[in-house]
Each structure stands twice: as structure tokens, then as C-alpha cells.
Amino acid sequence: MKSGKLYRDGAMLIQCKSRRISPWKIICDKEGKELLYTEIYQRNSDVSGISDMQTKESSRAEYGDIVGRRYLLRKMDGSICTSAAPFYAAGERLTENGFPVCRMPRVDHALMDIQGKTCVLIRKKWGEYVLQDEGGKVLMQILYAGALGLQYEIETCSTWKPEMIVGIVQLSRYMERESEFLNV
Secondary structure, X not given: OXXXXXXXXXXXXEXXXXXXXXXXXXXXXXXXXXXXXXXXXXOOOOOOOOHHHHHHHHOOHHHOEOXXXXXXEEEOOOOXXXXXXXXXXXXXXXXXHOOOOOOXXXXXXXXXXXXXXXXXXXXXXXXXXXXXXXXXXEEEEEXXXXXXXXXXXXXXXXXXXXXXXXXXXXXXHHHHHHOHHHOO
């Protein structure tokens, strides 16, 4: 993936476009047909289709999610394909330790619901992510590989639609931004 475009064997499969004055992204096929879009929201906002994800999260409340923030990957009709709840790293939960005076708390994983299946997106280090299923099987690896522009190497063990790959990369970028002031 380079500069928002996913390539396989030199051929572009999918492209990602920005919306004006918004962190949202629109994922389009190579002809420009809009397929999916990303969205960031807070739990207390009025968003439909997230009750199942909230139920799953309540059983894993020990992680201490980020005040109800969610990253969504939606179809163009508004239905949710993927929902991700970012979580603070162990030992950096605000409920236990309060807010650190000298820096922002670090986000190191997100609990994801990908079309009804629970997965975890783990931030290994800056620009390096691993997507695992509940059993710990690696489904995807995302590695930042570019010195200029956004360039990622993506390895998958499963068959993913290209638009889902780009969507998951965009959700990992949102997670990266949660900790961007920690990257020195």
C-alpha cells in the first residue's frame, strides 16, 4: 500500500480518499466507485448499529477503553462492517492511575468486531501492527515501510477483500494518532 492505494503485483486494486476537513476516509475501487468509509465517534453520540459491540466490550472492561471512542468502517449504505474500540496499555488506565502529567497515555491495542468476528489489533511499535483472532492466530501484519509518504507492507494469512485491508490499515492509523505525541 502506497499513498492510500493498495497494489498487488504492480496493479492498483483500491484507493483511499480523504474527506474535506475530516479525519474520515472514503475507500474506492480503482474506477473511483465508493465502497466503504471510515468514521470516528464517541459512544455517547447518536450512532446506530453498535449495541452488539458494546455488549462484547462490557465483558472485557478490564482493559479500560478510551472513554467510549470507536473507529468504524461502514458500507456506503451506513451499515457497520467493522468496529474497533481502542484501549490503553496495561498500567496506563486512567481509572487506576489518573491522567499522566508529563504525557498522553499510550494506546496499544483495539478490540475489533469484523463482520461479527472478534479480533484484536495490536500495536507492536510505531507503524507496526498485528491483527489476531480470539485464539491468537495472526490474520494480518501491517508494517510501515516508507521513508517518503505513507507506504505499508501488508501480509495476510486469510483471504481479505482489498477494501477491508485498506479499511483495517486506516483504523490502525487512527490508533497510531492516539499515541502520536509519544513517538519521539
